[in-house]
Amino acid sequence: MIKKLLPIVLLMLLAATANAQTQQVTTLMPMPKSITVVDGKFALTPSFTIAVKTDAADATLYFGVNRALQTLNRRTQLFFKQQRITASDKADSASLLITVRANAGVVIGQDESYSITVSAKQIKLEAPNTTGALHGLETFLQLVQYDDTGYYLPIAKINDSPRFVWRGLMIDVARHFIPLDVIERNIDAMAAVKMNVLHLHLSDDEGFRIESKVFPELQKKGSFGEYFTQSEIKDLIAYAKKRGVMIVPEFDMPGHTTGFLAGYPSLSATPGKTYMPGPRFSPGDKPMGLMDIMKMLSTAPTPTFDPSKESTYLFLNKFLGEMSALFPSPYIHIGADENNGVAWKNNPAIVAFMKDKKIADTHALQAYFVSRVQKILTKHHKHTTGWEELLSKDLPKDVAVQVWQDGTKARSAAGLGHPVIISNGFYLDLFMPAYIHYQNYLFANKLEYALAAKVLGGEAAQWAEAMDKNNAETRMWPRTAAIAERLWSPVEVNDVDDMYRRLAVLSRQLDDIGLQHISEYEKGLRRLNDGGDIIALKTLADVLSPVKGYKKLFAKMTKTPSASYQTAPLATLSDVIMVDSEVKRKFRALVKSYLQSPDHHSYEAINAMLMQWANQYADLQSMPGKAQLNADIMRHAKNMSDAGFVGLEALKKWREKEQPSADWIKQQMAKLQRTKQVYGEAEIAVIPEIEALVNQKLAPEPTSYPMF
Amino acid sequence: MIKKLLPIVLLMLLAATANAQTQQVTTLMPMPKSITVVDGKFALTPSFTIAVKTDAADATLYFGVNRALQTLNRRTQLFFKQQRITASDKADSASLLITVRANAGVVIGQDESYSITVSAKQIKLEAPNTTGALHGLETFLQLVQYDDTGYYLPIAKINDSPRFVWRGLMIDVARHFIPLDVIERNIDAMAAVKMNVLHLHLSDDEGFRIESKVFPELQKKGSFGEYFTQSEIKDLIAYAKKRGVMIVPEFDMPGHTTGFLAGYPSLSATPGKTYMPGPRFSPGDKPMGLMDIMKMLSTAPTPTFDPSKESTYLFLNKFLGEMSALFPSPYIHIGADENNGVAWKNNPAIVAFMKDKKIADTHALQAYFVSRVQKILTKHHKHTTGWEELLSKDLPKDVAVQVWQDGTKARSAAGLGHPVIISNGFYLDLFMPAYIHYQNYLFANKLEYALAAKVLGGEAAQWAEAMDKNNAETRMWPRTAAIAERLWSPVEVNDVDDMYRRLAVLSRQLDDIGLQHISEYEKGLRRLNDGGDIIALKTLADVLSPVKGYKKLFAKMTKTPSASYQTAPLATLSDVIMVDSEVKRKFRALVKSYLQSPDHHSYEAINAMLMQWANQYADLQSMPGKAQLNADIMRHAKNMSDAGFVGLEALKKWREKEQPSADWIKQQMAKLQRTKQVYGEAEIAVIPEIEALVNQKLAPEPTSYPMF
Known part of the structure; x- marks a missing residue:
């Protein structure tokens, strides 16, 4: 009468595989530069302790160490007797002895290396600075395994450092607003896979998503009430910093600017028009053909700033000044993508301005606009970055170019001496399987010399037409981890089957630390x-x-x-x-x-x-x-x-x-x-x-x- | 070879029951005062529209209406052509016509009634004010059902208003810090079951959980970094207000104050002692017997304010002044529970003070302390509320007494003329089944006259020894909804089986709006x-x-x-x-x-x-x-x-x-x-x-x- 449940049989078989995997050290993700494992264990018990040896008082480090202890406590439920690690915990005899030589903030290009040595009696984590130590703590947690004797770490030696210095995730919070707690969980997940740049696309046609105290109509008219306050942004920056992540804000311009224009229509290249946040192209009530849509994209005038008016730059100077003070990031992203120039061509005053200034076409006019904005940002002590369309011959060399559509632009930009960030091949919103991103041709082999010198790294990119707070985490994770590994691990780490095997384990670790994808x-x-x-x-x-x-x-x-x-x-x-x-x-x-x-x-x-x-x-x-x-x-x-x-x-x-x-x-x-x-x-x-x-x-x- | 899956058979059988239930109007929770249903439907289609007729410009109302539209959109995926409801949407012909006579904030004791009339052609929601309209919108959403022809509302007529004016949930965010997003989801759930008071227990021995700008050592030394900033609190108050919920803050004193004393040890009744946030009684490394624990509770000196020093009141005047300005609630909760008086008896200066002032015992000393604090709050234009221990004969009549341990205190307090809030029988952290709270003897029958005149209502209470951010929502929900119904619905609504039948449906609705309990x-x-x-x-x-x-x-x-x-x-x-x-x-x-x-x-x-x-x-x-x-x-x-x-x-x-x-x-x-x-x-x-x-x-x- 009592029959076995069929799904259980299936799950047993699947789980048997999964379990054999979790027993292997090589579930680490991203894979470290070098790892040696030998037989033997370091056993975890309630008496496990952590000590930190550092010359610098470093709140970020202690925060990270305590956070790791809590993750370990949650996973093992061992209820460690050591409840918190403070500056007084520095005994050489601690179970996990962390030695950090210097304090460090989130700085792109700094030494991010660390080493871990697990012996039967002690675990040693050494790093030149806090950032390396935070990475090492994530690896430490990934090393923890269990069998029927309890939790343990395998005896191992790891030396690790990243292949690229810029390992980012771009989240579009404009098309659909993505609330703070979702962003925070994304930062946790990023930290787990050693990513270090969160690029927030804060404005677009569908919305303006950050409070401006200088121009309050921006959020008032541009967000339907869905935006980050400056206080929230400050907290978010601090939250990210504690996890080794820098936040780079993007204010897309001169196109994709309905979010701006709703509050300040005088910025528009189409005088007299009023704006309401919403998609660039309203499909109307009737279904459209694909060709109609494609045609509309290139021929319809899109909401665009007027680059011919000085008042535009006066506005941007104040606005970007405010944002430059708010965000400690040395980079401000100005978008500069997908401006079809139609709105400019339709405005006689702009056409006259171009003639007057001998600006040949709307591409040149966009270059003029970018150059003006770049000068403003320089004045505010920021480097400019933008999508590949901002590239032009006279662009100052410190401007970083983010390649998205045309992979060859990586070489052009590098050739012109620009730092390059690559999102081409990393568009998460294209619904591609992880292996497609993992095998991104721009990264799958060693970079040619010219590129290698200028490519900072890359960014996974998640646009939000088909993402909102209800599905944000399943859209981005766990796939983003495959990109993180591509950007961190040596080029030789490229086995797709092995990546998927480890990704399945990581996905459950992300679930445990709080990510909501499952x-x-x-x-x-x-x-x-x-x-x-x-x-x-x-x-x-x-x-x-x-x-x-x-x-x-x-x-x-x-x-x-x-x-x-x-x-x-x-x-x-x-x-x-x-x-x-x-x-x-x-x-x-x-x-x-x-x-x-x-x-x-x-x-x-x-x-x-x-x-x-x-x-x-x-x-x-x-x-x-x-x-x-x-x-x-x-x-x-x-x-x-x-x-x-x-x-x-x-x-x-x-x-x-x-x-x-x-x-x-x-x-x-x-x-x-x-x-x-x-x-x-x-x-x-x-x-x-x-x-x-x-x-x-x-x-x-x-x-x-x-x-x- | 292919066999049916056993669990599926089971689920089919269970689901058949559940589905028959969702077809019934009586899945409403809390049950309204009166409801009549007849055969027939109002069918929902993408052409469904909402209009609002109101004299008052009322952002809360429009926010609530748009929020309801989104909930409906998410549940039905009908992609309504009307994307947002604004002041210009006031056509008499709208599918849902909402008529509201007056704007209203969150005010305890106001008219909260509404009526809904569903005909085959139109739904009418009428309310004297915004608060009633918000309640009506929740009922409107609960009326939505589906069959194989699509989504619809049954033809019905509802008249509704609450039994009690104070329908609260107390969340202890001190013992374990409960983050903002969890609190926000709780507010959403409260609104869904028409609760109107969120009581936040913001300080206790384990932590001080709110930023003070006047006394920053409070959060600095008292929270291990886990607290709400004032900016977050302001946003939370606004978030709650938009959902018809008032936030009442509690600062527990004179006992349960390690959170205060960590930053300001000079407030302590035990001079020279320094404090670190943590449980009142540290169990040490060795297991204790139950008797040892009980003995310790009554005899160990607990962290307590010094009521004999003027400096204590100077501090409290500044601190409560700051908090009174931050929280618009007319009530500030001062706890005043579980002070065993031992720390006072152990301090000769306090004993001398009592002698000098002719204060007979520590109970009288606590009454003296409460009276001083009450005067301070009065000066800051706030009413005092506190747990039942704050009751004493000379307590001013405007002080509301929250009964928790001893149900007979409800009568004593009412007899002395105090407003009464009842949590006795509503302690969620006792892990009781919902029916126990539902049948709370203090509410299960009509209240005797003397009580009826003074009982404002009740509060579900969730202390946080065994709750943290990982399980907060399963600890409180869906059980809290049974208490919400007890406080809202007529006393005649008391069938436990029927409550559980509806609670199961509600639980899934709460899951849909975002609650994380499942x-x-x-x-x-x-x-x-x-x-x-x-x-x-x-x-x-x-x-x-x-x-x-x-x-x-x-x-x-x-x-x-x-x-x-x-x-x-x-x-x-x-x-x-x-x-x-x-x-x-x-x-x-x-x-x-x-x-x-x-x-x-x-x-x-x-x-x-x-x-x-x-x-x-x-x-x-x-x-x-x-x-x-x-x-x-x-x-x-x-x-x-x-x-x-x-x-x-x-x-x-x-x-x-x-x-x-x-x-x-x-x-x-x-x-x-x-x-x-x-x-x-x-x-x-x-x-x-x-x-x-x-x-x-x-x-x-x-x-x-x-x-x-």
């Missing part, structure tokens, strides 16, 4: 099912991915215009599902292993997964809950079930060593082809692996995907 | 299993409860002294599990129904639940993951499995109409008795219901539980 995903599923249980829905959703590239974004405009207003919370199927299916990665690893050597363990695990997929459709159909009424979900459920049954049949042939006929293969491949259909901007992620079971060869994954 | 619970389970899947663990955890009363608190001191330091994150089994098992409530309802009439549906559902419980032990044993190594968890798993098998056997007898023998019953009851064992301060919640299957009678639930 919670947010499951909450999204509960919403989709309106209170019904989500077991069957999750089985399906776990193997769905949003469509890649700009397809989701444009689908909104072409299908549901009102969905693109960006005022409704993001809670549809493709908003909720994880971007890079972890179950697909596990399944792919199992299929790969089984095709190489068809062992019992892989067979059982693959079989259990396929059975779940085959069954979830019937389960969803018969379970009350809102998901059942969602046509997109039910179509995917049917397709996943069909594909699951195909997979089971194929696996049976393998098992029984029956060579499938060419006809059978053809039929099954045709069936699987039909399951690749996109519904609700989502697609099933595991079809290539099921195809591999059918035709007995696993196709390599695409190195790129179409954008549209 | 997410936090599941994150806690993931932590307990360190990355392993939690299906089997959750099956067990869903039917566990923390031990009731002060047993968990004292177990810490008596068993694991270092666990009581309160510096380690709370992540043990009993910290993670829900306080009032929802699965127990569903199981109990099924068993009750089955005992009354043994139908097939109940049988299937009960059988499936028992099978899950019977099986989870084997699943946990065989699944890798940390939970397997946790002796407490595995002991409960074994017991739950044993109880599950007993239940299955009993159910089989029912099914087969076999009258069990007295011997068999005795044996099974003895087996079940053994499964009631407490491990890890947790116990299995469903044993009484399994006993009912065995002996064919369901015992009524206890009306109270022992505290120790």
Whole structure:
């Protein structure tokens, strides 16, 4: 009467793999420069203590050390007798002895190295400065493992330092406002993977997201009440600093400026026009074609500053002066992207100004504008940075250029002597699997000499058309960790399978320190099912991915215009599902292993997964809950079930060593082809692996995907 | 080969019940004063619009209306064409027409009524003021339902107003600091159930949690960096006000003041002593007996202000002046609880002062202190409130008395003419099931006349010895909603089963608006299993409860002294599990129904639940993951499995109409008795219901539980 629960069998098999992994030191992420592990353990007990030897009184260091102790306490529940580490804790005999030679703030380009030596009796962490020590503490925590005797660290020796000095994450808080607690959790996650720059895109057409005391109409008219106060920003800067992260603010101009113009329309290149924050292009009530959208992007006048009026620069001088005082970052980002110049060409006064100043075209006029703003920032003791469109021949060499669209611009900018930050290949909002970012061609090999000298590093970039506070963490994590490793670890660390293996472990560590990516995903599923249980829905959703590239974004405009207003919370199927299916990665690893050597363990695990997929459709159909009424979900459920049954049949042939006929293969491949259909901007992620079971060869994954 | 998944069958059965419930209007919580529902629907479509008719420009009202629109958008994903409601939206023809007669702030005692009329063509919400309208909007959202034709509201007429004017939640943010985002989510949840007072316990021995600009050593030495800045508090007050919630700050004195004394030791009744924030009584390294603890509570000198020195009042005048200006609340809470007077008796100067002033004993001295502080607050235009110990004969009548320990104090205080707020019976940190609070004897019947005139209402109270940011939301919710209903709804609304039925629906609505109680619970389970899947663990955890009363608190001191330091994150089994098992409530309802009439549906559902419980032990044993190594968890798993098998056997007898023998019953009851064992301060919640299957009678639930 009492039967074993099928999912449990499956989970046991999967977990067995995961557990074997957590036993390995090589779950570290990012991988350090060098690591040696030998047999043996340092055992953790309630008597574990930490001491700090440092000449400098350093609040950041003690904060970091205490934070690490709490993380360890939470994970191990050992209730350490040492409750807090203070300056009086400096005994040589401490379990973890931390030696730091100098205090340090968050400074790009400083020494970030550290070393860790774990012996059976003591752990030593040494670093030239606080920043290195903070990195070392994260590695220390990642080294902690458990077995049935308890928690321990393996005997190991690590020497580590980063490949690039600028390891950033750009979060667009303008298109959808992303609240403070989400940003703070992102900073925690960044620190866990040793990233050091948080770039906040604070203004755009959809909103102006920071308080100005000098120009209060900015937030008043530009934010619908959703913005950071200066007090919050100060606290956030301090929060980030304590975790080794610098905050670089971006105020996008001269285009992408509806957020500014709502409060101060006199800045506009289109005189007399009034503005309300919202998407650059309003799709109207009727669905548009893709071509219409593309045409609109290049020909419609977009909200843009007037670069011909001195009053514009007077405003920017005051505004950027205020922001320069607020942000300690040596860089201020001025955007300067995607200005199509149409608004300028449409304004006779601006055309006359260009003629008068002998400015040949709107590109040159943009260069003029950038040059004026750069001078203002220099006056306020800041370096300018901006997107690749700000590059022009006469641009001062200290301006850092952030390459996003055109990878060749990295060489142009470096050639002109500019520091270069690369986001090309790191756009998280394109819904690409982590391996695509991990294999970014600009980083996958050693950089050529000219570039190496000027490339500071890179930035993952998350634009917020399809991100809001409800799904921000699943959009960015854990994928960002793959980019963090690309920017930190030696170029030789490049095994995709191994990256995914470690990423799965890291994802759970991020969950433990507070990141909401797993919670947010499951909450999204509960919403989709309106209170019904989500077991069957999750089985399906776990193997769905949003469509890649700009397809989701444009689908909104072409299908549901009102969905693109960006005022409704993001809670549809493709908003909720994880971007890079972890179950697909596990399944792919199992299929790969089984095709190489068809062992019992892989067979059982693959079989259990396929059975779940085959069954979830019937389960969803018969379970009350809102998901059942969602046509997109039910179509995917049917397709996943069909594909699951195909997979089971194929696996049976393998098992029984029956060579499938060419006809059978053809039929099954045709069936699987039909399951690749996109519904609700989502697609099933595991079809290539099921195809591999059918035709007995696993196709390599695409190195790129179409954008549209 | 392909078998149905057992849990799915179970969930289908449970969900069928839940779904039938969500179809009923009576899922409203708190229940309104009057409601009439007739057949028919108002259908929601993307063309749904809202208009507001009001004479007063009222930012709070428009904020609330827009917030409701977003909640509706998120739940329905209808992408309403109306993106925002502004003052220009006032068409009589709107789908939801809101008429508000006057603007209003958060004022205790104002008219909070509203009415809603839903017809097939329009919804009308009318209220005398903004506060009533905000309540009405919450009811409007709770009325929204769906079927396979889409979302709709039933045709209905509601008239509503509260039973009590003070419907509060006290959160202790001192013992463990509770961050801003958690507090904000609590305010959202309070608003959803029409509560209007958030009482923040801002200082205690463990910490001082608010920035003072006048006395900055308070937060500097008293918080380990964990406190609210004044800027954050201002934002929080505004956040709460927009949701109809007033924030009442508490600064506990003269005892519970280590948080003060760390920064300003000269305030202390024990001259020369220095202080570090921490528990009043340090348990030391050795486990203590319960008696030792009780003795210590009454005889050890506790950190206390010196009431004999004028400098104390000079300090308090400045400090309370600063806080009175910061908090718009007309009330300031001064605690005044649990001062055992020992520190005063030990200080000869204080003893001399008492003699000099003819103050008979330390009780009278406390009355003297309270009277001085009350005068200071009066000068700063504030009313004083405090815990019941502040009551004395000469206390000015405007002082509100919060009864917590001794219910008879409600009558004493009312008799002396004081406004009364009742927390007795509403202590959430006692880990009682919701029905205990719901049936609070002080509220369950009509109040006697003398009390009715003076009782403002009540407050749920959550002290933070066993709550921190990791489990705050599961400690307080959804149970607080039962208290909210007790304080809002007519006394006649008192059916426990019906309350639990509606509470389960509400819990999911709170999850949808952002509360983290479900997410936090599941994150806690993931932590307990360190990355392993939690299906089997959750099956067990869903039917566990923390031990009731002060047993968990004292177990810490008596068993694991270092666990009581309160510096380690709370992540043990009993910290993670829900306080009032929802699965127990569903199981109990099924068993009750089955005992009354043994139908097939109940049988299937009960059988499936028992099978899950019977099986989870084997699943946990065989699944890798940390939970397997946790002796407490595995002991409960074994017991739950044993109880599950007993239940299955009993159910089989029912099914087969076999009258069990007295011997068999005795044996099974003895087996079940053994499964009631407490491990890890947790116990299995469903044993009484399994006993009912065995002996064919369901015992009524206890009306109270022992505290120790």
